[in-house]
Amino acid sequence: MAGERVTQVSRPGVPAHPSSPIPVHGQPIGSQVRVALGDTGMRIFPVILGGAEFGWTIDLAASHAVLDAYLQRGGNALHTADGYASGRSEHIIGRWLASRGIRDxxxxxxxxxxxxxxxxxxxxxxxxxxxxxxxxxxxxxxxxLYLDAATDGSTALEDTLATAEWLVESGKVRALGASGYTAMQLVEARILSSAGYPRFAVLDVPYNMLHRSDFDGDLRLIAGAQGLAVTPSQALEHGYLTGAHRDRSGLASTVRGSQLAAWMNRRGARVLKALDRISDELAVPTAAISVSWLLAQRIVTAPIVNAGLPGHVDQFVQGVGAKLGRTHLADIARAVE
Known part of the structure; x- marks a missing residue:
């Protein structure tokens, strides 16, 4: 799954639906904060709205309400996949873009x-x-266009990039992103780019404070050396890092339920306890703290976060303005050990 769905949760002192503009680096989110998306020339809101729920757990109308909430908060970057709900996510996003007249x-x-x-x-x-x-x-x-290497173990990278070159030259694609590629494959791709093939400018990799093994190490070093814009998926670990799920008894017998249950142990509880303390101190939702932690990693450009309700968007966008201090980061580091 690319990105993570926020599950709405509120605790005392932490409103789920803020009634006033949420500050982002001292400015309201509506002021359209933007960051550079690597060397693509594009500038985006520091949190990308994922469309994994669209057409799967929520219908067109509910999806459009989520998209409207994100737009109203200053968001301008969407992520979807051709495999999400067999293409229905893309259809829903396309209908929304056309009806709002905001494709550009x-x-x-x-x-x-x-x-x-x-x-x-x-x-x-x-x-x-x-x-x-x-x-x-x-x-x-x-x-x-993110090329998902995890779906194809047989096509040579050179052949894939040759096709991508035509897609870029024809104007169908503006920039390339990598997903599921190893560090060595990224090195190979950069070597091929010196021969004229298009370069990867963005990297999607599952990454959050609990799930770091896929990225930390060689992949992180190569991404940094190549100046890739990192857009982590699974930013909230399937919803666990929202703090909404703490008891196995309330989980459904689904893939997502199993994913959540896997973290309901001492380590997971310790992490949520640390997030709760910081959430109370900064008066923002737990989901916002999880997003803010990712943004505190200098290599991260913008995490991908899915949402099933407009209120979920209200929660995670607050992570853009929540500033974690050294003490906060140290508390989280101790909790995740």
């Missing part, structure tokens, strides 16, 4: 390779995937 104001990022009709990153399927995504999104270009 929003950065649309798409991960491809996972749709059952066009699986993998082979030349033919990659072109078909992009064309299908463009139709569903009702747009003429994808701003950032």
């Amino acid at each position: 104001d929003v950065i649309v990022t798409v991960r491809v390779g996972g749709h059952p009709d066009n699986p993998g990153l082979g030349s033919v399927n990659l072109v078909r995937s992009v064309e299908a995504s463009l139709r569903r999104l009702a747009t003429d270009r994808i701003d950032v």
Whole structure:
């Protein structure tokens, strides 16, 4: 899953639906705070709204309400995938962009390779995937195309980049992102770029304070050396880092329920306790603290966070303005050990 769904939760002193503008670095979120998306030339809000819930757990109307809430908070970057709800997520986002008339104001990022009709990153399927995504999104270009290496273990990287080169030159794609690539594959991709192939500018990798193994190490070093914009998915560890789920008895017998249950141990409880203390001190939701921790990692540009209700957006965007001090970061570091 790319990104993480926020589950609404409120605790004493921490409003779930703030009634006044939320400050971001001393400014209201509506003032449209932007950060550079690597060397793409694009500037985005520091939290990307993921569309994994659209067409899966929520319908078109509910999805549009979430998108409207994000836009109203100053958000301008969306992430979806051709495999989300078999393309329904893209269709919902496309309908929203068209009905609001704001396509030129929003950065649309798409991960491809996972749709059952066009699986993998082979030349033919990659072109078909992009064309299908463009139709569903009702747009003429994808701003950032994430190539999902996890869906294809056979296509040579050079072949994939050669196809991506045509997609960029034809104007169908503005910039490339990597997903599921190893550190060595990123090195290979950079070598190929010196021969004229398009460069990866963005990296999507599962990463949060509890789940660090996929990124920390060689991948992080290479991403930093190459100046990649890191947009972590699973930012809230399937919703656990919202603090809403603390008891196995309330979990459904689903994949997500199993994912949440996996953290209901001493370490998970210790982390939530630390987040609760910081949440109370800063008067922002736990989800906001989790997002703020990611933004405190200098290599992170913007995490991808999914939402199922407008109130979820209200919670996680507060992480942009929540400033974690050294003591806060140290408390979290001790808790996650």
